[in-house]
Amino acid sequence: MHPKVEHLEACLQAAPDESRERVDLLNELFWQLWPVEHERAGQLAREAHELANKLGYSRGLAYARANVGLLYYTSADVQKAMTTLLDALQWFEEHGERQGEATANHALAFVYWGFGDFQRGFDAVNKALKIFAELDDCDGKGWALNTLGSFYYDWKDYERSLDCMKKSLGIFRETKNLNGQARSLNGIGSIYHAMGNQKKALAFQNRSLKIQRSIANLYGESKTLNDIGQIYQSLQEFDKALEFHQQSLNLRRQLQYRQGETTNLLDIGNIYIQQKRFDEAIEVITRALELSRQIRAKVKISKAHHALYRIYKTMGKFEKALEHHEKYQTAHEEVFHEDNEQKLENLRAAYQIETSQKEAEIYRLRNVELKTKNAALEQTLRKLNATQAQLIQSSKMAALGRLVAGVAHEINTPTGAIKSASDVIGRVTERAKEILAMPEKWHERKVREEIRALLQALEQNNRVTSQGTGRIERIVQSLRRFSALDGSPFQKIDLHECLDSTLTLVEHEIRNGIRVRKEYNRVPEIFGYPGELNQVFMNLILNGIEALNGSGTLTIRTAAERDRAIVKISDTGKGIPPEKIDLLFEPGFTEKDSRIRMRTGLYTSYSIITKHRGEISVKSEVGRGTTFTISLPTDLHASNHTAS
Missing domain, CATH: 1.25.40.10 (Tetratricopeptide repeat domain)
Structure with missing residues (x-):
C-alpha cells in the first residue's frame, strides 16, 4: 500500500463519524484509490457526497461532486459527468479553491475526451497541469x-x-x-x-x-x-x-471484468486464426460473441462476426462465412450510426449545459445591460468576421488567378519545345523509312553521313523532350504541394518544401536581372495549414520581385530560435516610406496601371499568420530594401489552437 494511502486510511479510522474532517478525508482518499480500486473509490465518493450534504458543508460537497462526476464518466454516463463536474468547477472558481479547480479540470479532460472533443480536453488538462505546478x-x-x-x-x-x-x-x-x-x-x-x-x-x-x-x-x-x-x-x-493473453483473461474473469474478458478472447482467437488452428479459434470467438451479446458490446459483436467470417471463408465453408459477414455488416452499421448519434447527443448536451450555466451566471449577476452590450458586440464581431472572410477569400482568388496564369506561361514553353521536337522526329522518321527502302545505296558515303545526321537529330530532340517533360513534371509537383488553399488539413509542415514549391511557381516573374538567394538553416517542422502558408510566401515573394523592378537580389532566410521557426524574405528594392509602414497590413486601395485596385495581399498574410499563432513584421529603408519576418511556433500546444 502506498504510504499516503496508508496514512489517509489511518486518519479516516480516527476521524469522527459525522464531521467535515471525515468528508475531506473521504474525498482525498477517493483520488488515491480511484485508479486502483474502482468499487471502493465509488463507495467513498458517495459517502462523502451524502455526508457533506447532510452537514451543509459546501466545500466538501463540491469536491464530492467532482469525484461523483468522474464515477459517472467511468460508467459511460458522460452527460451526468459533464453537468456534475461543471457545477463543481463553478464553485471552485467562485471561491478561489485552486486545488479543486485543478482536480475538476483534470476530470473534465477525460469527459471531453469521451465526447470526442479532443481540443477542449487538451486545454482542460493543460490548465490542470499549470495549477498543480503552481500549488507544487x-x-x-x-x-x-x-x-x-x-x-x-x-x-x-x-x-x-x-x-x-x-x-x-x-x-x-x-x-x-x-x-x-x-x-x-x-x-x-x-x-x-x-x-x-x-x-x-x-x-x-x-x-x-x-x-x-x-x-x-x-x-x-x-x-x-x-x-x-x-x-x-x-x-x-x-x-x-x-x-x-491467457493470464490476463484469468485475472479478468476473477474480477468479473467482462469487457476486458471479451477483448482477451478476441485477441486469443485472432492468434489461433494466424496459426490456422481454426476449430479452437471458432470455439474462443464464439464464446467472445456470446459474452459480447450479454453485455451488449456492439463493437465487439461486430469484431467477433468478422473474425468468424474470415475463418469460415478460409476453411471454404462459404455458407457460414456469408452468414457471419451479413451479421458483421449489420452490427458494423449499427455501431457506426449509434456512435455518431451518441457523439451528436453528447455534444448537444455539453452545449446545453454550458449555455445554461452561462445564462444562470448572467441572471445571477443581474446584469441585463451587459448582456445587451455583449449581444451588440457579438453582432458587430460577426459582421467583422464576415468582412474579413470575404477579404481573405478575394485575396485567395487573386492569388489563384495569378498562379494559374503563371503555371500556364511556364508550361507553354516546354510544351512548345516538345511539340517542335515531335515535328522534327516525325520528319526524321519519314526520311529514315525512305533510306531503309533503298538498301542498294546504304554503302554510299553520302547516305551513311545522312543516317548519322538523322541519329544526331533524334538524340538532340530526345534531350529537348526529356528536359521539357522534366520541367513540366517539376511544375506539376510544385503545384500539387502549393495547391489546396482551402482544403489542406492541419498537419506537420516542412517550411523549406513550401518555399521551394512557391519559388518554382513564380519563376516566370523572375527576370534575368533578379538574383534569388536561399539561405536555409536547420528548422524543425511546424504544425499548420500548408496551403495558407504557401499563399503568404507567394504574396511576400511577389511583392519583393515587384519592388526590385527587374534588377536586384531577393533573399530567403530560415532559422530556428527557441520554440519558433523564422522565415525572412528580403529584397534590395526601392523600400517603403516610413509613413506607410503602419498601414501596410490593413486592407486598402492601390493605383497600378492607371487603375484603382483593392489591396488585400498583406492583410490576408497577416490574418493567416495570426491564425497560426505567429507574428509577421516588416523593416524597410527607402532606397535600400525591405525585409518581412515571419515567426511561427514549433510547439503543437501553441499551434493546436489553430486547428480548433
Missing part, C-alpha cells in the same frame, strides 16, 4: 502529465507523448507513488509498441507488470499482461502471446 502538487502534476501524454498518443505525436510519460514517471519516482510509476511505465511501453520498437516496449511493460503485482493492482496487471501479449503478437511469437 507533485502527484497531481504527475497524473496530469500522464493524461497529457495520452492525448499526444491519440494524435500519434509519439515524441511528445513519450516526453510527457517520462516526466510523469520521474515525478512518481520522487513521490514513491508505485501506482503512478506502473501507469507511466505501461504508457511508455505502449508508445514504443506503436513506434515499432518492440524490445523497448517489452522492457517497460515488464517493469510495469512487476510493480502492478507488488501493489496487487489486478486491473492494472490484467491490462499490462494483455499489452505484453499484443507485443508478442506483433513479433509473431504466438505461443508467448497466448500465454500472456
Whole structure:
C-alpha cells in the first residue's frame, strides 16, 4: 500500500463519524484509490457526497461532486459527468479553491475526451497541469502529465507523448507513488509498441507488470499482461502471446471484468486464426460473441462476426462465412450510426449545459445591460468576421488567378519545345523509312553521313523532350504541394518544401536581372495549414520581385530560435516610406496601371499568420530594401489552437 494511502486510511479510522474532517478525508482518499480500486473509490465518493450534504458543508460537497462526476464518466454516463463536474468547477472558481479547480479540470479532460472533443480536453488538462505546478502538487502534476501524454498518443505525436510519460514517471519516482510509476511505465511501453520498437516496449511493460503485482493492482496487471501479449503478437511469437493473453483473461474473469474478458478472447482467437488452428479459434470467438451479446458490446459483436467470417471463408465453408459477414455488416452499421448519434447527443448536451450555466451566471449577476452590450458586440464581431472572410477569400482568388496564369506561361514553353521536337522526329522518321527502302545505296558515303545526321537529330530532340517533360513534371509537383488553399488539413509542415514549391511557381516573374538567394538553416517542422502558408510566401515573394523592378537580389532566410521557426524574405528594392509602414497590413486601395485596385495581399498574410499563432513584421529603408519576418511556433500546444 502506498504510504499516503496508508496514512489517509489511518486518519479516516480516527476521524469522527459525522464531521467535515471525515468528508475531506473521504474525498482525498477517493483520488488515491480511484485508479486502483474502482468499487471502493465509488463507495467513498458517495459517502462523502451524502455526508457533506447532510452537514451543509459546501466545500466538501463540491469536491464530492467532482469525484461523483468522474464515477459517472467511468460508467459511460458522460452527460451526468459533464453537468456534475461543471457545477463543481463553478464553485471552485467562485471561491478561489485552486486545488479543486485543478482536480475538476483534470476530470473534465477525460469527459471531453469521451465526447470526442479532443481540443477542449487538451486545454482542460493543460490548465490542470499549470495549477498543480503552481500549488507544487507533485502527484497531481504527475497524473496530469500522464493524461497529457495520452492525448499526444491519440494524435500519434509519439515524441511528445513519450516526453510527457517520462516526466510523469520521474515525478512518481520522487513521490514513491508505485501506482503512478506502473501507469507511466505501461504508457511508455505502449508508445514504443506503436513506434515499432518492440524490445523497448517489452522492457517497460515488464517493469510495469512487476510493480502492478507488488501493489496487487489486478486491473492494472490484467491490462499490462494483455499489452505484453499484443507485443508478442506483433513479433509473431504466438505461443508467448497466448500465454500472456491467457493470464490476463484469468485475472479478468476473477474480477468479473467482462469487457476486458471479451477483448482477451478476441485477441486469443485472432492468434489461433494466424496459426490456422481454426476449430479452437471458432470455439474462443464464439464464446467472445456470446459474452459480447450479454453485455451488449456492439463493437465487439461486430469484431467477433468478422473474425468468424474470415475463418469460415478460409476453411471454404462459404455458407457460414456469408452468414457471419451479413451479421458483421449489420452490427458494423449499427455501431457506426449509434456512435455518431451518441457523439451528436453528447455534444448537444455539453452545449446545453454550458449555455445554461452561462445564462444562470448572467441572471445571477443581474446584469441585463451587459448582456445587451455583449449581444451588440457579438453582432458587430460577426459582421467583422464576415468582412474579413470575404477579404481573405478575394485575396485567395487573386492569388489563384495569378498562379494559374503563371503555371500556364511556364508550361507553354516546354510544351512548345516538345511539340517542335515531335515535328522534327516525325520528319526524321519519314526520311529514315525512305533510306531503309533503298538498301542498294546504304554503302554510299553520302547516305551513311545522312543516317548519322538523322541519329544526331533524334538524340538532340530526345534531350529537348526529356528536359521539357522534366520541367513540366517539376511544375506539376510544385503545384500539387502549393495547391489546396482551402482544403489542406492541419498537419506537420516542412517550411523549406513550401518555399521551394512557391519559388518554382513564380519563376516566370523572375527576370534575368533578379538574383534569388536561399539561405536555409536547420528548422524543425511546424504544425499548420500548408496551403495558407504557401499563399503568404507567394504574396511576400511577389511583392519583393515587384519592388526590385527587374534588377536586384531577393533573399530567403530560415532559422530556428527557441520554440519558433523564422522565415525572412528580403529584397534590395526601392523600400517603403516610413509613413506607410503602419498601414501596410490593413486592407486598402492601390493605383497600378492607371487603375484603382483593392489591396488585400498583406492583410490576408497577416490574418493567416495570426491564425497560426505567429507574428509577421516588416523593416524597410527607402532606397535600400525591405525585409518581412515571419515567426511561427514549433510547439503543437501553441499551434493546436489553430486547428480548433
